[in-house]
Amino acid sequence: MIVTSYNSKKLAKKVARRLNVPFIGIKQQSFPDGEMHLQYNKHSLAKHVIIIESFQPDPNETLLRLCLMAKGARQHGAKKITLVAPYLGFMRQDKVFRTGDVQSNVVMGQMLSSFIDKIITIDPHLHRVRSLKEVFACKTTCLSANDTLARYIKRKFKRPVIIGPDWESYQWAEDIAGQIGCDSTVLEKTRYSGRKVSSKLLKPVDLRGKDCIIVDDIISTGHTMLEAMKKARGARSVHAIGVHGLFVEDALKKMSKFDSVLCTNTIEHENSKINVSELIAQCFL
Ligand code: R5P
Numbered sequence: 040m041i042v043t044s045y046n047s048k049k050l051a052k053k054v055a056r057r058l059n060v061p062f063i064g065i066k067q068q069s070f071p072d073g074e075m076h077l078q079y080n081k082h083s084l085a086k087h088v089i090i091i092e093s094f095q096p097d098p099n100e101t102l103l104r105l106c107l108m109a110k111g112a113r114q115h116g117a118k119k120i121t122l123v124a125p126y127l128g129f130m131r132q133d134k135v136f137r138t139g140d141v142q143s144n145v146v147m148g149q150m151l152s153s154f155i156d157k158i159i160t161i162d163p164h165l166h167r168v169r170s171l172k173e174v175f176a177c178k179t180t181c182l183s184a185n186d187t188l189a190r191y192i193k194r195k196f197k198r199p200v201i202i203g204p205d206w207e208s209y210q211w212a213e214d215i216a217g218q219i220g221c222d223s224t225v226l227e228k229t230r231y232s233g234r235k236v237s238s239k240l241l242k243p244v245d246l247r248g249k250d251c252i253i254v255d256d257i258i259s260t261g262h263t264m265l266e267a268m269k270k271a272r273g274a275r276s277v278h279a280i281g282v283h284g285l286f287v288e289d290a291l292k293k294m295s296k297f298d299s300v301l302c303t304n305t306i307e308h309e310n311s312k313i314n315v316s317e318l319i320a321q322c323f324l
Pocket residue numbers: 204205207233236255256257258259260261262263264
């Protein structure tokens with residue numbers, strides 16, 4: 040069994056260390072005409088290859104690279120290929136929202152399913168689509184970072200209250216609050232565009248003197264978190280925690296009023312301080 044990666048090297052190396060299996064690198068270059076060229080740094084690979092690769096940065100290029108990496112692993116001896124995509128991209132385009140939209144989640148699923156035997160991912164964006172089985176033809180495992188986040192919040196904050204910034208987030212807000220033994224509430228969010236949202240507090244919760252932790256699956260432009268922050272008046276501190284920190288369009292700069300902004304290391308970033316390598320490694324023990 041080997042582990043390989045391009046986007047998620049640090050995380051993949053951590054998982055390889057936990058599993059005590061080799062990490063094999065892959066080099067990406069371009070031919071003069073711009074086509075992608077990939078090369079494993081070993082000429083024969085193990086029977087079971089685990090590719091650990093998040094869809095950030097460069098999600099479009101990553102999808103192509105993953106197809107080539109998986110096919111290449113088979114060309115070099117792998118009989119079984121497991122893709123661990125800690126952050127799985129293309130999952131938010133999960134219906135035809137506007138006339139002529141391409142529903143890309145199923146296209147991504149079909150492409151990868153023809154090259155891999157199994158996909159493992161963490162907190163994928165399952166909203167309108169309820170299961171990975173609707174997206175992939177291969178075997179699927181869906182992990183949750185809730186326990187990891189709950190342990191982290193319990194360790195770091197004295198008087199936490201958990202807020203989910205939209206109704207879908209009740210799944211993790213309630214679970215995490217239950218594990219910690221603190222209050223939680225969720226907001227109702229209306230999205231007007233990729234960059235404009237508003238939110239309403241339906242069930243108020245006492246935030247006086249508390250550490251308000253807003254927890255979401257994805258922090259992308261940061262607007263969802265910033266809207267939710269407006270509902271956290273009275274708290275002694277306000278923190279944003281996301282499973283997947285994409286931080287596009289200067290999100291971190293815009294979020295500078297938060298006392299802290301943290302994510303798991305499903306995407307490599309300076310704010311990715313919460314480690315999910317154990318969660319991933321456990322799937323292979
Ligand atoms: C959407 O439903 C997700 O759960 C996140 O709330 C969303 O992707 C965050 O995006 P942004 O940071 O751009 O508001």
